[in-house]
Amino acid sequence: MIPGELDYGALAARLLRPDRPRRAEALTAVGGRTDPAAAWAALVGEGLIPRGWAVGDGRGFASPCNACGGGSAERVMFCESCRGRAWVVLPYPPTVSACVALAAGAEGVAWAEALARAAVHELSPWGCPTPAQLVWQVGEGAVPGPEVLGVGTIMAALASTGVVASMDAEDEGDRAARAVLGDQAFEGASRRHQLANYCYAAALWRAACATGARVHVAEGLDTDLVSPAVVSRLYAEIPDPFAPLLGVWSLGYALDDVTADALLLVAPEA
Numbered sequence: 001m002i003p004g005e006l007d008y009g010a011l012a013a014r015l016l017r018p019d020r021p022r023r024a025e026a027l028t029a030v031g032g033r034t035d036p037a038a039a040w041a042a043l044v045g046e047g048l049i050p051r052g053w054a055v056g057d058g059r060g061f062a063s064p065c066n067a068c069g070g071g072s073a074e075r076v077m078f079c080e081s082c083r084g085r086a087w088v089v090l091p092y093p094p095t096v097s098a099c100v101a102l103a104a105g106a107e108g109v110a111w112a113e114a115l116a117r118a119a120v121h122e123l124s125p126w127g128c129p130t131p132a133q134l135v136w137q138v139g140e141g142a143v144p145g146p147e148v149l150g151v152g153t154i155m156a157a158l159a160s161t162g163v164v165a166s167m168d169a170e171d172e173g174d175r176a177a178r179a180v181l182g183d184q185a186f187e188g189a190s191r192r193h194q195l196a197n198y199c200y201a202a203a204l205w206r207a208a209c210a211t212g213a214r215v216h217v218a219e220g221l222d223t224d225l226v227s228p229a230v231v232s233r234l235y236a237e238i239p240d241p242f243a244p245l246l247g248v249w250s251l252g253y254a255l256d257d258v259t260a261d262a263l264l265l266v267a268p269e270a
């Protein structure tokens with residue numbers, strides 16, 4: 001969790017840079033193995049990853065889809081093997097180096113999972129699904145996933161509350177995004193832009209809390225997405241979904257996407 005003030009610059013510095021204190025041990029444990037299933041079993045055997053991770057207790061690992069190769073967007077879209085996701089789910093990471101990447105920082109991986117589940121839970125009143133399955137992808141896909149469902153709804157609700165229009169709040173949001181982007185343009189589709197977008201939203205949420213704003217859902221907004229449980233309540237009384245969401249990023253991982261089927265987390269290569 002991120003206590004007190006959010007340090008957006010520090011978050012940017014951790015962008016996909018997790019701690020991997022047990023990398024040497026993990027490399028020793030896999031030895032010369034080339035089969036990822038055998039490497040994963042060896043890491044379990046050495047206690048580098050929790051035993052439960054080997055039995056697929058709601059956790060899977062993304063492997064590029066063989067049928068479409070995760071290729072062009074159009075090929076992926078109509079692929080029946082992966083149902084347009086570009087990847088399929090295996091019970092172990094798809095390469096030996098992906099096994100090492102996760103085992104080397106297993107404690108952080110477990111924290112990231114817990115925070116991602118908390119974020120999804122806090123985003124659920126705003127239209128985010130809460131799937132049981134969690135999928136890790138090691139290495140970046142071609143394109144970062146879309147904004148996690150619920151964040152856009154929050155931004156729309158903040159706009160209809162007048163928070164987005166308030167200059168001070170917007171300045172806060174801009175400062176947060178700028179701390180992440182540095183000299184880069186605001187518009188973009190990179191992982192860094194995704195983080196900047198969440199930091200912007202987090203700053204506005206905090207502004208809404210600080211100014212005593214209540215959740216107001218204007219006509220024309222997709223009101224079906226907002227649970228009646230949060231309408232008219234003070235933002236300050238509602239659990240802040242951005243604390244756990246940015247917590248995932250502060251550990252050097254990213255919550256890429258949440259669908260009805262799965263919560264997709266990204267870890268960088270070893």
Ligand SMILES: [Zn+2]
Nearest residue numbers: 065068079082
């Ligand atoms: Zn496919």
